[in-house]
Amino acid sequence: MIVEMRKGATKKEIDAVTARAKNLGLGIQMNQGTDKTVVAILGSNTGQLQTDVFAVLPGVESVTRIMKPYKLVSREFQAKNAIVNVNGIEIGGKRLVVMAGPCAVENQGQLAKSAEIVKAVGAVILRGGAFKPRTSPFSFQGLKKEGLELLDRVRKQYGMPVITEVTDSNDVGLISSYCDILQVGSRNMQNYVLLSAVGQMKCPVVLKRGFSCTVTEWLTAADYILAEGNKNVILCERGIRTFEDSTRFSLDVSSIPVIKRASYLPVIVDPSHAAGHYQLVPSLAKAAVAAGADGLLIEVHPNPKEALVDGLQSLSPSDFTRLMRELKPIAEAVGRTF
């Protein structure tokens, strides 16, 4: 942590900074510049220290953190890539893992049909939402417990692990008994009570990026889950909010290589929520694979025209089949099996 003193800061002000550092058990190093003094604060946990601790002191111009605020998810903490195992399927390994299915579970027929379609062309995990966080209270909120039961039935029928979203700390136990991967959605990425709750489970967790959170905040949120003991975390990029309005969100494809440098956790991409439109999904899916994603989470509906939620961004069976065929050579070009 670097504390820049104001031009003309007094000795007493500088001493207050060094005294506080010593109080906190931190080392210091003085840098006497031509115009101003800069104090370097040294210690192994300065990433977790608030900059305010020094910034409030008189005579301080600015405080800059050098260490990252995340710790347990950092590649400095663990150098080797983590592989999250879901019923024998490895996420973060050599194989590109495709998770697909409808946005919302609607009924037995729709879900079973979805599983059949996506499994036939190579998807290995089924997605489907039972608890749906919706912008308006007047929109369809999901089938809830009934949806979970359908997921459970279909995963057994097709032998596919299932991923579904959890939106409240109360529901973690219930939902995890019906699924194989818990999904924490974008709007809950900073719901720390929920993060702690899923951290107390053993079940793999897909942590979607908050649509206005930096990669650093996202990795720090993942620390909440690991801090409780659950190491089975998969990150999922799903687009960020920008000024651009031709897509629902802007897929931040750069976050893939950024995370690969900063962390050892697997990262997958949801091109459907980023694009918001089925015609754009294939390009984004291909870009994600080319950029190094470990997997994809794609919305597919047997009949998007009749979907209760997000029909426009759902691929039809034929679109999905074509996409899977087109993804194969790209996956292979970046050294993946598929």
Added chain:
Amino acid sequence: MIVEMRKGATKKEIDAVTARAKNLGLGIQMNQGTDKTVVAILGSNTGQLQTDVFAVLPGVESVTRIMKPYKLVSREFQAKNAIVNVNGIEIGGKRLVVMAGPCAVENQGQLAKSAEIVKAVGAVILRGGAFKPRTSPFSFQGLKKEGLELLDRVRKQYGMPVITEVTDSNDVGLISSYCDILQVGSRNMQNYVLLSAVGQMKCPVVLKRGFSCTVTEWLTAADYILAEGNKNVILCERGIRTFEDSTRFSLDVSSIPVIKRASYLPVIVDPSHAAGHYQLVPSLAKAAVAAGADGLLIEVHPNPKEALVDGLQSLSPSDFTRLMRELKPIAEAVGRTF
């Protein structure tokens, strides 16, 4: 809702749009342009309808919603300004209401001292956090239940209503028994389970704006609370995330007049979280009052240098005293009592 057909859309495609509208009990009006057909979808609840319902149909180029997605909070729903009454203090009326106090409750002495200071110069509601949502799991998370008890003791001692944050649906009952206003924080603005839970209480709720949510999404989130029966909602602007990095967030002062046009709910402003620095807080507080805010929520600490959380954005007693003195003529200039 306006459905623009693609240039060259077939009669069959247009018929599918009108058939779907009729199925949904909606009226339609055809607009035959020179190049393309535009279908207007008519009905009183088209604001709550998903655009996807039409956008997925073949031959559709784009769908534009004309009606707003929020309903119960809309000025079309209720023309007259709402006044939320907190133990006799009216929020949304002629008086400018100042809520002030520390970011986090630290101990009895700090809280009582804060109450004494802010009450002495005109603040009428005490703020203080017991459950703190923190970016890192390694940061101080608040005193929790013990903090609530301190809030309860101090509100009685000083005769000031208290506002504190709730971060999980489980805690709503507990927290509401110790405070007078429940605060839903920025990171939980789209935690719909929590919104529904506070909606089932009678207690006034301050709903902070999600730092990356539009005014429209914010008002729609408020609909969740009203839909459950709780009409005592106060909106709180607290800055949005932008590319600008000289402040912690960018105070969207425009949201005040925008909300005053769109809704009848009171709106207050938190200049502390927007600024992130005590030296910027007074200017933002004054701007908010001049722009028409009904109140302010300000962080004040007896000794910011020793604050456990957010010391840099907390006003010292002398800074707060000066600000309150300077706010008075501005409040009066815009027709407020103070």
Added chain:
Amino acid sequence: MIVEMRKGATKKEIDAVTARAKNLGLGIQMNQGTDKTVVAILGSNTGQLQTDVFAVLPGVESVTRIMKPYKLVSREFQAKNAIVNVNGIEIGGKRLVVMAGPCAVENQGQLAKSAEIVKAVGAVILRGGAFKPRTSPFSFQGLKKEGLELLDRVRKQYGMPVITEVTDSNDVGLISSYCDILQVGSRNMQNYVLLSAVGQMKCPVVLKRGFSCTVTEWLTAADYILAEGNKNVILCERGIRTFEDSTRFSLDVSSIPVIKRASYLPVIVDPSHAAGHYQLVPSLAKAAVAAGADGLLIEVHPNPKEALVDGLQSLSPSDFTRLMRELKPIAEAVGRTF
């Protein structure tokens, strides 16, 4: 264009809207909703009409444009993909075109060495800046005319067309006599005098996206060039400004498929300025190709450690060689020759 009247708008107010439409030679269609009247304004040039024309009238709640504001670059204007020919090299055709070279021309040796390196592994166009727009007046501003002469010499020596930036309308004539493609940089995307000036040339123009401009604004800016008669426009995505700070800009990979739907112009991608760091460039380059870009514009320096400008985002010869090898199978996977 859709004009939504306020609830309770009077007949007189509605008549004023229809009268103005007729004055402008536009058709109208009335949509009498349950709550409010919506007037559709019909005509072939409503995309170029300002919404203000109606929005200022009393009783109008909002005005929504349905038609796009751009015209000449639109796929509705020309269905077939354009191919821009640069000395026999086709941009926008089947071949993936790679343009590479240093950010700034520094001296004869550096430029010639760059040309040799990039040509050897498959780049077909040489980039190099002589007029450099720099954030600070105290930074190196480029070799200017001397830089142009070096570009001219090297393009002849290596038989490679050259692309270089123009930053002022005055310089368009001079610069175009030394290069094969004029580049309009991100900060000048809305410098309309410059756009008109390059529009009066016949030389191909690469129009970089303004880092905070929407795709719609970008296409409308391209209309300025086409409106003056120059049809040889190539669009270049180079990252947009967002809140994310782990990269210099956020590459908006979605803009590639969005533009392919909306326009017939070729689109290339500059992964270097988006990433800001050489370690991230390869992933972004691969993502761009997979998403359908027609070409790449990449910064390569014989010795990035000694670069005068943007060394951190420049690839070294060995990095570039590896990238070109890795791009080949991805290009082929999406049906490109390379």
Added chain:
Amino acid sequence: MIVEMRKGATKKEIDAVTARAKNLGLGIQMNQGTDKTVVAILGSNTGQLQTDVFAVLPGVESVTRIMKPYKLVSREFQAKNAIVNVNGIEIGGKRLVVMAGPCAVENQGQLAKSAEIVKAVGAVILRGGAFKPRTSPFSFQGLKKEGLELLDRVRKQYGMPVITEVTDSNDVGLISSYCDILQVGSRNMQNYVLLSAVGQMKCPVVLKRGFSCTVTEWLTAADYILAEGNKNVILCERGIRTFEDSTRFSLDVSSIPVIKRASYLPVIVDPSHAAGHYQLVPSLAKAAVAAGADGLLIEVHPNPKEALVDGLQSLSPSDFTRLMRELKPIAEAVGRTF
């Protein structure tokens, strides 16, 4: 400048950093942390140095600039507030200066009428655009030279100084002979050729903030003007681009106190372009004055319904009269004469 080495960086890598610093005539100070080495680079011009110079070296993890990149506009360069004198009117002094008039000069009658109206209620400078930068080439581009002549005539008739926009370096001489203040618009804030050209004049310059530029970039752009010798620079906040779509841009009211700390230059606010709607302009104007702005730049049209450009954001004569009356007590509350 702070250079953080990677964990495990070798002595040779660290030596390369210190050698480069010495080559550049800079001092260094080593900070040996528990995990990694941090090198502080010391010198008076490190704000103008590119971080890339060190970031490209092997073993470097990150480089953080402590000094600001701007220099001549900095409060460290000059402590005392500058006052820009326009024909005896002081901008940056005790008086709140209001500049008002139409977006575009349309004809003699419209401009004279505007001058009459705004002067009558206290505006002291007349605004009016002759060269209009427009998003679409098919929109009205201003009266150009004819517009300048009208401005000249009307400023003499009403004895009011005039401000008008310059959009190309070629036009600087011409335009400055017809006006009293040159305005550099938002889209040209990083048109460095234009900045240098206005820097060579003596005429006061209003430098509008680029709608996606940080305060730091804005101040650095102002350095271009001062570096050429023109010290008469007035900064103008006019809203930034964010995700919020209920206003045309988001007025960054925080930039006012931020600039007051960082620079000695006067800062004014244009609430019209930020709001985009006349009903929101008064709140923003009041907020700006309360936050400490030195002046306002407001669009007023004798008859907004007939305005050729931006009618929706123009105040009518009666709206402007009311606003000026309402601004007076706010200006006085913050210690301004009006």
